Amino acid sequence: MKHIEVVAGIIEHNGKILCMQRDKGKFDYVSYKWEFPGGKIEFGETKEQALKRELNEEMELEIEILKPFLQVNHTYPDFTMNMYSFICLAKSKKFKLNVHKDFKWLSINKLKTLDWAPADMPIVDKLINKK
Numbered sequence: 001m002k003h004i005e006v007v008a009g010i011i012e013h014n015g016k017i018l019c020m021q022r023d024k025g026k027f028d029y030v031s032y033k034w035e036f037p038g039g040k041i042e043f044g045e046t047k048e049q050a051l052k053r054e055l056n057e058e059m060e061l062e063i064e065i066l067k068p069f070l071q072v073n074h075t076y077p078d079f080t081m082n083m084y085s086f087i088c089l090a091k092s093k094k095f096k097l098n099v100h101k102d103f104k105w106l107s108i109n110k111l112k113t114l115d116w117a118p119a120d121m122p123i124v125d126k127l128i129n130k131k
Contacts, residue, residue, distance in 0.1 A: 001075075001078075001079060001080055002078070002079040002080070003079065003080045003081065003082075004040055004079055004080075004081045004082075005040065005041045005081070005082050005084075006038055006039060006040050006041065006081055006082070006083045006084070007038040007039065007041060007047050007048075007050045007051040007054065007083070007084050007085070007086065008035070008036040008037065008038035008051075008083055008084070008085040008086070008120070008123070009036055009037055009038050009051055009055055009063060009065075009085070009086055009088045010036050010069055010085055010086065010087050010088060010123065010127065011036075011037070011055075011061070011063060011088045011089070011090050012087065012088065012089055012090070013089070013090040013092075013093050013105065014093075015107065016105035016106060016107055017105070017106055017107070017108060017111065017127070018036075018037070018090065018103060018104075018105055019034050019035075019036070019103065019104045019105075019106055019111070019114055020034065020035055020036070020037045020059075020100045020102075020103050021033070021034050021035075021100055021101045021102040021103065021104075021114075022034070022035055022100060022101065022117065023099065023100060023101040027076065027077075027078060029076065029077065029118075030076070030117045030118075032101065032115075033115055033116060033117035033118075033120075034104075034114040034115060034116045034117065034120070035116065035117045035119075035120050036085060036120055036123060037054070037055055037058055037059060037061075037100070038050075038051055038054050038055070038083075038085075039054035039057075039058065040054075047068075047084050047086070048065050048086070051063075051065065051086060051088075052065070057098070058098050058099045058100065059095040059096055059097070059098060059100075060095055060096045060098070061090060061092075061095035062090075062091045062092070063088040063089060063090055063091065064088060064089045064091065065086050065087075065088050066086070066087045066088060066089060067086065067087050068084065068085070068086055068087075069085040069086055069087050069123065069126070070085050070122060070123050070126050071083070071084050071085070072085070072119055072120075072122045072123065074118060074119035076118070076119070081119060083119055083120075085123050093105070108127050108128055109128070111124045111127060111128060112124065112128070
């Protein structure tokens with residue numbers, strides 16, 4: 001089974017968290033699900049470099065990475081993944097939807113109203129429970 005290493009940004013701005021909706025993809029079980037934005041770590045990159053590059057490619061969004069948050073190990077039907085999440089600050093609320101279908105800025109207590117990708121759920125749970 002294929003294994004991937006990915007990064008995800010928990011992006012905060014004015015007390016809200018940026019939630020991104022995936023578009024139709026190769027795997028139905030994550031199509032249209034909500035996620036924290038990010039992507040695969042390329043060979044030779046640090047996790048922080050990968051996160052900044054991915055957010056720039058996917059959204060043209062500049063962020064400041066504050067600290068690591070949670071590592072999630074998840075097995076989907078077609079691959080396994082390690083996802084490293086980071087608490088980040090958005091320098092602005094302006095960005096582009098280059099790969100995602102939709103977005104929402106939500107307060108932590110509203111995160112559970114979305115249909116999250118399974119790998120992102122432990123991050124949602126930890127965000128809610130740390131309050």
